[in-house]
Amino acid sequence: MNDKIAIKVDDLTVAYNFKPVLWDVDLSIPEGVLMAIVGPNGAGKSTLIKAMLDIVKPIAGTIEIFGEPYKKQYKKVAYVPQKGSVDWDFPTTALDVVLMGTYGSLGWIKRPGKTQKKRALEALEKVGMLEFRSRQISQLSGGQQQRVFLARALVQEASIYIMDEPFQGVDATTEKAIVNILKELRKSGKTVVVVHHDLQTVPEYFDWVTFLNVKKIATGSVKDIFNDDNLTKTYGINYKVSVLQ
C-alpha cells in the first residue's frame, strides 16, 4: 500500500425509484489494498461497486479512478460480477468466457488472436481450470464457474480488481484458491475491492475494510476499525468481534 488513491468516491448518492440506496458516500481507496466491503443485505454494496464501474448512474456525486473518470480508465479496471447475474446456459465454453477478458483492450471490431488465446489459457491455468477449457459453461460446478469469472478478470491485467461476492456458493477448496489469488494480486501492487458477506473471514483475508449501510459507516485498515462498535453501527444489533471468531 502507498499514498496514491486508486478509487475516490465523492458525495455519491444513488436511488432506485426515489428510494436512496446509497446516501452521500465519501470513500478513498488507497492503491495496493485488499479491501472488503461489508454490510447487511440491501446496504448498497453491489450498487456502490456498480457505480464505481459506471454501470449505475448516480443522482449526485463523482467517482474517480486514479484521478480520472471511469470512461478514461476502464482499461485499468477488471470486474468480477456476481455469478448469479448471468445465464450459464449461454452457448459458450470456459475458454471463450475467459477470452472476453481480452475484449476491452482489443477495442471495437478486432477479434482475439493467438496472443489473447495464450493469455486466456494462462489465466485458466492459474485458477486451476485448464483441463475444463473446452467445457460448456453450464456443465461447470458453481465453484468452477466462479473460477472462470476470476480468470476472465485476470486476463485483463488491470490495476484494480472489483469483485461482487466471489465466495458466494463456492466450496472450501475454491475459496482457498480464490483467496490465494487475491493475496497474490495485492502482493504485485494491485488494488482489490471485494463485496464480502462472511464477517468471520474479514481479518484473515483482507487488510482494508469499508462498513456500509446506505451511508458509509467507516473505512480503514482492518486492524484499526474492524471492531464491535463499527459492526454494531452497521448491522444494528449488538455485534462482537470476539463472537465471530
Next chain:
Amino acid sequence: MSVQEYFSLVVTDYTLRTITLGTAILGIVCGMLGSFAVLRKQSLLGDAISHAALPGIVIAFLISGAKNSNMLLIGALVSGLVGTFWISGIVKKTHLKSDTALGLILSLFFGFGMLLLTFVQKMPNAQQAGLDKYLFGQAATLVESDVWLMAIVMGVSLLVLLLFWKEFKVQHFDPDYSKSLGFNTRFLDVIMTTLIVLAIVIGLQTVGVVLMSAMLLAPAAAARQWTNNLGIMIFLAAVFGALSGIFGTAISATSNNLSTGPLIVLVAAVFVVISFVFSPGRGLLFREIRHWKNRNDLQLHKTLHFMYEIAKTHEDISHPHKVKILNNFQGYTRNSLKNLEDREYITVDGAMWSLTQKGYNKAMNLYNQQENSYD
C-alpha cells in the same frame, strides 16, 4: 401439383421462384437475429414489435391513399420502432417489469391497429381491400423488389453480426461486464433492436403480424438444442429458418390455397419438436435414455456393493456364495445378475456366484467421491 413437381417448377417458374426465395431469405434473417433475442430472454419482444407495426401499416395507407407496399413497410417500421422505444421507456421509468411493458404495448398498439383497420375497411376506397392480409400475411403477393429488400436486410444483418461479433457475444452473455469493458452497450442494443425490427417488418407481408414472432423464435429455439457454440447455433437457426420458408411455401403451393405464412410457422414448429425430442445433448429422448441407464447402473451398483460387503469378510474374495442370500432389496434380479456377469464383475456357477478381482476393485471405489467426481 406434387412436391416433386413443385421443386422442378421452382427453377423455371418466376412467381414460385420469387416467393420461395423470399421466404427462404426471411427465414435466414429471422433465424440469425432471433438467436440473439432468445439468448437475451427477450423472446416476447418480437411479438410486441410485430403487433405494434399494425397501426403503422394502416396509417401509412391512410396518408398515401394507396396500397404501395414500400410505403406500408415504412409505416410498419416507424410504429414498430416507436413501440420498441416505448417498451424500454416504460421499463426504465416505472416499476413495471419488461413482460408487463411488452404486453401493454402489444395490446395497445394492436388494438389501435385493429380499430383503424375496421375504420379503413368501411371507407368507400376500393384500394383498402386486402389490407387485412397483413394480419396473417400472404406470400403470393411477394414480388421481386420485395425479395431484393429482404436480401439487403439479410446482407446488412450478416455484415453487422460479423463486424460486432465479439461485442454482441459479450453483450448478450453479460451486459454489465460488457459495459465495464468500455463498450457502448446502448449503441449495441439499439443496433440489435433495429435489426430485429427490420427483420419483422420485411416478414409482415409474408407471415403477418400475428405469427411473425414465431419466425424469430422457433428456428433459434430449435438450433439451441443441437450445439453449445454460438456461431454454430446462429448458422443452424438460419438453416432451419430457410428450410421452414422453403418447405412451407412448397406445401402451400402443392395443396391448394393453404395459407403460406401459417404453414411456414408450422414447419418451423416441426423443427422445434424434432429438436426437443431428438437432439443428442439436450433432447428429451436421450435424456430419458441416460436417466434410465443411470438408474440401471445404480441398481447394479447396489447389488455389487452388497456382494462386496460379503466377499470382503472372506480371505479369498472369489469365494462362491449362494444366489439365495441376495434379495430384492439389494437390487437383485435375474437380469442384474446377468448384467454383472456380462461386465465381468462376477462369475455365476449354477446357484452360486463369486466376485471377480475386477468386480472387487470396482465395488471398492464405488462410493469414493474423489475418484469418480470427474468422469
